[in-house]
Amino acid sequence: MENTRARTRSQVLELFHHEGILPGGTIPRTRPHEGHAAAWVKRPASPHMSSMTAGVRSWPQAQRAAPSSRRASSARRETADIVIVGAGPVGVYSAILLSRFGLPCVVVDKGDGVYDLEKSMEMHPRAHVLNVRSMELLDEVGLYEPLEKEMPPLDQWKYFRYTTSLIGTEFGVIDHCDDGDGAYSNLRGSSHVFACHIAQPKLEYHLWKLARQSQGIRFLTQHEMTDIGKDGDDLVVKLCPHPPPSDAAAAGGAVDITCKYLIAADGSRSKVREVCNIGLEGKRGIESFVSIHFKCPELAGRLQGKFAMLYFVIACIVAHDINQGEWVAQVPYFPPAQDGILRAEECHELIAAIIGAQPTGDVREGGEEGSNVSSGIAEDGRPISWKLCSWRPWSMDAMIASKYSVDGRIFLVGDAAHQFPPSGGFGLNCGLQDAHNLAWKLAAVLRCSKSASVLDSYQVERKPVARDTAVGLDRDMLSSMTQGLPASLLQSFSTSAKSLTQSQSLLQVAQSPLSLIQSFSKDPTSPPASSHNLEKMLKILLGTPMARAMQRTVIERKSIPLLFPEHDLGAKYPLNEVVRCGATESTGTGDSTSPSLGPIGKSSLPAGTRLYKPSGKPGSRLPHKFLRRVKDGRVASSSSWVSEHAVRLRLSPLLAQRPQFVLFLVGSTKSIQCWVDSLGASDFLSVNLGKLALGKRAAVASTMEACIIGVTGEESPSGMSACELMVDESRGEFREVLGMQQEGAVLVRPDGYIAWRFVGSALDLKEAELRYLASVLT
Incomplete structure (x- = not known):
């Protein structure tokens, strides 16, 4: 066998190329939502890959025989129940949830595993x-209070402002918490928490x-996934060092992990998705932007009373x-006339115009690679400086x-599964909810012997939510990120801009969008104006259809929303399509409804739906009401x-927590x-110490149970010891929002969604209901 240490650098690189670690170049380390320009373009599958089984792809034997035999000799072999690829927020949150249910996992990431907040903020x-x-x-995992303490006060971020520059004249402001559209009170009354504005x-x-601090989570850092194979019913996740070793002596860091399940949280350029040959569907290129990151602490003092x-x-x-x-700054550009490529000097000019300053022209190094500092004279006559940190072009897409x-073994979460327009942060938010939906199901299978078919419900439930979100954001938010203009005006702007020649710079277009539209309205072939004085342009435009349209944007609240109650809390899972994980409304009630799945491009949410409507129907999130124990x-x-x-806590530490x-x-x-x-007397169910479990006539043995909570409207209930007792603090509203006139029962899943509802007395229960209720626990 060839000695790895004796290999030359070229041989090692050749080996890595054949193994797919260097498929045409190294891949820079990214996080979800980072590197948008490349992240939104689907990477073609490697030509070396061929189908293996049920969508899982691997290297053809003829092409990989020689290199894989060398790799096998050096690859370290490990085993794990679950492997998570990607240590972004969704991947790490997935690991925390699995730990909460007593499931150990391995988190694979290209990074060094040392999280430095100060460096991360750069x-x-x-x-x-x-x-x-x-x-x-x-x-649920104890992070609400720490995050709430770190975020700025609501008064600093509830506004969207329309100004000539950051420190210039303001001509419009929208307070998204003034309840002008009802969204704020709708959300405040629907949960015990509120949204948070905090840097990722x-x-x-x-x-x-x-x-x-959590048990059972192991980070395998500075490694990247290159391939997925199979060993019987198990997966074999193949990992290699990242970045690739620079010398032959370090080439032995490959790892093969045999696992039962794989969670792909590796972002929009997901390697797992590529290896499994999973495509994306939806809309690409909705809008294009150059994202410019800059720092200017001096603005805090200049913007007192005008925070947003x-x-x-x-x-x-x-x-x-x-x-x-x-x-x-998200600066628009219009392909194919423009490519979004800017020089640092142009970025500084844009930043100066954004702040409302005349650049002085002096640029000095900022002490870190890719960063530099510039300054100018602000509109108030005082000097101001800023640091350009980074910039990159990206395309706004709506893809799922x-x-x-794949095979009930590989699951996509977060940006690996969907990519949305940035407003509302739905990429991250939907990713966290993906993980929450999946984690308890994995725990139910691995810890409670629940049927593995429950895992099929992950795609059935989460994919329609992503489709509705993608379509809704595309429909409701195409009102633009440029001046918050209405969609029709933006469409005219972008159509005209496409006629520009390549010689007309993005800088000119971005610095004078209103002047550009005005000039096109007179002469579509004329170049955009280059004036920096936007205030003067606005005065010129007053009284025109353009200005009136912009004023309506503010007055009629047609700009990008901040709060999305229906998308936020109104997701409904089609439980009648889920195998043994909750189903149609119990016999006799007849009010079960499920959203139409439909093709991409059609939303099951009616046009204009914005406010969240609490519901007690199966498939809905359990409505919020305050209950007193x-x-x-x-x-x-x-x-x-x-x-x-x-989470069922066991008395013995040797027994894992169970959902x-x-x-x-x-x-x-x-x-x-x-x-x-009635439940305890059933042959299908049993009640013991406040727990609902399977009875003596259950078809299978199961350890999944339901904790019983009684909810009454009585002020001083007594005499109840068979279950934990709560008092409805909303004076009957909890019963009403669940759709019950007098009494009934609601079974809620570990993720907070209603699995079953019965309206009426326990005396009305029939054998079919009891049999179904027992089936939910199996």
Whole structure:
């Protein structure tokens, strides 16, 4: 056998090329939402790959025989139940959830595993909005309070402002929490938490910190996945060092991990998706931008009383953290006339125009690679300086993977599964919810002997949500990130801009978008104006159809929304299509509805739907109401009680935590006791110590249970010991929002979604309902 240490550098590189580690060049380390220009372009599958079985791809034997035999001799072999590829926020959150259910996992990442918050903040900023549902999920693992303490006050980020420059004249402002569209009160009344504006690196810092403290999570860093094979029913995840070793002596770092399941959280350029030959469907190139990251702490003092999350100036300016001076400008460009390539000098000119300053022309090195500092004289006559950190072109797409799972063993989550326009942060938010949906199902199979068919429900449930989100964002938010203009005006702008010649610079177009539209309205062949004085242009445009359209954008709130209640909390899972994981409404109720899945491009959400409507129907998120526990008087949200009881803690540390359902019995204490007695007397079910489990006539043995919680409207209930008892603090609203006039039962899954509902008395239960309820636990 050839000695690896004796190989020359060229031989090692050749080996890595054949093994796919260097398929035409090294791949820079990225995180989800980073490197958008490349991330939104589907990478073609390697020509060396051929189909293996059921969509899993591997190297053809003829081509890989020689190199793989050499690799096999040096690859370290390991085993794990679950491998997670990618240590971005979705990957690390997945690991935390699995640890919560007692499932060990290995997280593979190209990084060095050392999370430095200060260095991370220097990276190109990504998502910055965590919606209400995501904050509910993060609250389950104890991160809501730490994140809430770090985010700026609501008054600093609830506004979108329309100005001539950041420190210039303001001609419009939208307060997204003034309840002008009802979205703010709708969300406030629908959850015990609220949205959060925080830079993604800070979220990642807290996730990494929690993951390091959690049991069963092992990070395998400075490795990347190159291939997936099979060993019987198990997967073999092939890993190689990243970056590739520079000498032969270090070439022995390859690892083969045999595992039962693989979670792909490796971002929009997912290697797992490529290896599995999974395509993307949807819309590409909705809009194109150059993202410019710059720092200017001095703006915090100049913007007192004018703080906002977004500023529409000559582009959409995102204030990631005003106090720390973190800014990102999304400057539009129009291919194919423009390619979005800017020099550093042009970026500085754009930043100066955005701030409202005349550049002085002096640029000095900022002390780090790719960064430099410039300065100018602001409109108020005072000097101001800024640092250019990074810039990159990217394309706004709305794409989802053609399938979310392969063989019931490989699952795509986060950006590997979907790519959305950036507003609302739905890429990250949907990714966290993907992980939350999947984790309890893996735990149910591995810890509770639940049928593996429950894993089929992951794609059935999550893919339609992604489709509705992609279509909804495309439909509702194409009102543009350039000046927040209405869609029709933007379309005219972009169509005209495509007639520009390559010699006309992006700088001219970006600095004078309003002047450009004005000039095109007079002469479509004329070049854009190059004036920096946007305030003067606005005055010229007053009274024109253009200006009136822009004023309507503010007055009628037609700009990009900040809050999306329906997309945020209104996801409904089609449980009647899910195998043994909850199904149609129980016999006799007849009010089960499921969203139409439809092809991409058609949303199951009606046009204009924005507000969230709580529902007690199966497939809906359990509505929020405050419930008071009788034994200690503690008050918490109904969703909080579910998350606390969703993990069954075992007395012995040798026995792992297990997921469990929560069964709410709603009514008077007398009717709740009747429910407990009826369920306990069933041949299919049993009740013991407040737990619902399978009975003596169950077809299979299972350890998955449901914690029983009684909910009554009585002020001082007593005499109940068969279950944990709660008092409805909303005076009957919890019962009403569940769709019950007097009494009934609701079975809630570990992820907070309703699996089954029965409206009526326990005396009305038939054998079919009891048999079905037992089937949910198997």
